[in-house]
Amino acid sequence: MPQNHLYLVDGSGYIFRAYHQLPPLTNKHGQPVGAVYGYTTMLWKLADELGKAEGPTHLAVILDKGSHTFRNDMYDQYKANRPPAPEDLVPQFPMIRDATRAFSLPCIEEAGFEADDIIASYTKAAVAAGWHVTIVSSDKDLMQLIQPGVDMYDTMKNERRGADYVMTKFGVQPEQLGDVLALMGDSVDNVPGIPGIGPKTAAKLISEYGNLEAALEAAPSMKKSKMQENLIAHADMARLSRRLVALHDAMDLPEPLDDLTLKGIPLEPLQAFLEHHGFKSLLARAGAPAAAVAVATAAAAVTQATPPAAPVHEEEPPIDRSLYETVVTDEALDRWIAAAHAEGLVAVDTETDMLDCVSCALVGVSLAVGPNAACYIPVGHGGRDMFAEKPDQLPLALVLAKLKPLLEDDSVLKIGQNLKYDITVLRRHGIEITPYDDTIVMSFDLDAGQSLAGHGMDEAARVHLNHTCISFKDVCGTGKSQISFAEVPLDKATEYAAEDADVTLRLWKLFKTRVAHEGATRVYELVDRPLVSVIAKMEHEGIKVDREALSRLSAEFTAGIAALETEIHGLAGQPFAIGSTQQLGAILFEKMGYKGGKKGKSGAYSTDVTILEQLKAQGAEIAGKILDWRQLSKLKSTYTDALQAQINRDTSRVHTSYSLSGAQTGRLSSTDPNLQNIPIRTEVGRQIRHAFVAEPGNVILAADYSQIELRLAAHMADVPALKEAFANGEDIHAATAQQLFGEVNRDTRGRAKTINFAILYGISRWGLAGRLEISADEAQDMISRYYERFPGISLYITDTIEKARERGYTETLFGRKTWFPRIKASVQHERQGAERAAINAPIQGTSADIIKRAMARMGPALAAEGLHDVKMLLQVHDELVFELPEGDVEQASAIIRRVMAGAAEPIVKLSVPLGVEIGHGPSWGAAH
DNA sequence: ACCCTCACG
């Protein structure tokens, strides 16, 4: 009779690990199932052990139930600083139980006890009965249970662990591990331990003195050191910690040992479960687990099962463009679509006849399902002219009809590089791409700030695949002789387009693994990926601009500019190009003899606002005129003229393009045109905002976060005085003025405001001195006072810089990384520049994360309350702009406010409220 | 292609 062998599976521990290590999959019902999938493969692996020498004869999955256990009664801080489970993990907990049931395995949980205690109790009982035990977990606390006859098994690393593992990892025997853990403490579970003692020191003490109590008792006679003092001072904390890490092994077993006998795994419930979640590839590709088949073969003849394939990292074949196919027949198209279904994923790229995706025509679609397995489906070659001669290609309508089910199939992942473009193009043809991954966004979430990693495809291919893509220029030429993609011959078009899809798929494979392993899953899944289709919608929507209003302004500005020009030339005594800083510098500082030195390496005179304002203050009339001239020229060329040219001919609206990878901090950026820098600060400039209007019957609504970055700074640096001021709804700059100067008036409030911003940007006394027109010493005093009044700020600054230097990156509250390679530069000002950016990045980036989450939730929140005509049009970093029927304003305002104010939740709980200010009117200008 | 300047948060 072979010996009984009980496997105890630490299900709760596993699911967290699977969540962080595995790609964030969703099933065909749109539910997140990455962790469930990982959990399922683990059970599968265990099922395959059945019948082997070291395999289980008995097995139980142990789960945590509820969060309050006897340890909380012992120490109310236990696990107190643990963040709530990620929102896409929560719905997976019940599915874990489904998965366990699908394998027909017993599942044990008990209120008041942690899974660890249940495992300890079963281990004790089984050992007493003379059984072998294997604990399936990688938890260090459970390693205390290792003893002869009891080992651990880490399925992810495929590693069995005994006493020697504990010895290499912690330097002690398993039975001494509890003492080591007690000294070390555990920041995740909030076990206090002894400050300053980590794994190394703890192990040294325990192996030297044998156990915790002996070490504590010996402390007074140890050599004097910080560690020794701490050992004495915190002895009670260590004793409490010892009790917290001890496993409770004497509970009544919820189910008797003998009930845990493994009998085999009926195939049917397992199959149903796998099919429900679309894990059927697991069954189909790898064969059922041996145990399941053993049961199934009795009923039906099943083909020889093979064990699930271990993930092998095979070298991909180099890119070979000769293997790409031009798809021009029904049969070929069907074959590619079937291949995509079989693979469960497909890289997609669309080719169009112009860059503007609102007006462009579809020219072709490329697909890739594996390395070099890529094709191009031409549909619009030969151009839009109905009568032009065209190459042989499938009709557009047919291709769209066949692609639609694939592109909308929940069980096939669509992969694209900068998908918002393709989403818009295909949405115009009635296709909603879902689900999707975007490699440009993945790249950004991994490598923002890494100077070597460009996120565009050509650069990404060079960096990550060591491959040079065919450039668009090579195919279409440049400048005047540039041709449209519709005119490119099919063979050349296929090489170019299919390569894009092929490269995208290869990049995706790399990034998918990295996202999971490098902690980018949170920000990718919870912030950026959902945003892609939202941004696509906003760009497609566009905003109405009153062309006549702009044209009137242009005319006004032209007249103003001309008048000023005459005056300036008169004052200068000669005509010159006012826009030329070179000529202007010569006039001001050489001919007219004003003071104001040369600047920097170029040796040119600086003529920027600060200089001109100084001259003006000295009484130079020309300086004021030049400032006015510059303002009007800027407004005319950058706004009133340029915006008119940007009004789309087909839609009569302006469609900006947002870059999701534009700003290193995680902010969006806006181009063609940039709608994030429309004037507002001066009255003249503000008129331009009034030209952004709503359709008749509609209004423009603008919703702003008020002081979001300062609020986040107060939260992140933990500044009680600032937090309190925000909680009380005070004027924050006035409150700062009160703290710093003891009185509030226009002057002190203004200075306080400057200092508040200086803090967000990484202050230097020189910089502050310049801004406030005080001496560096006075500025230094002011900074010191700020740190004194707002403790936490200086700690935040030093901490952030230190961490950035250590790890190379900073992180937002949502885990967005920004890399700072120059933080180790030997050139001082380069390094200091990186330090200032590092101070700012977590704050600016968290603010960006929050508004992005608000944007992703806005559509569903509005729709849920029946508001289908509210359109989100623009994002300006802390502001969202909507167009909506006048009658919806009240209801929409409440929803918008709620969504924006609560956008951090539940992932991040802020200790300050987020304020939202909302206004509306016939134009953007009027909405403020 | 680069610099300067200036519009925004």
Next chain:
DNA sequence: GACGTACGTGAGGGTA
């Protein structure tokens, strides 16, 4: 002791 003088963007005009 000199250095250079706040974070993050994009666009237009002048110059080389």
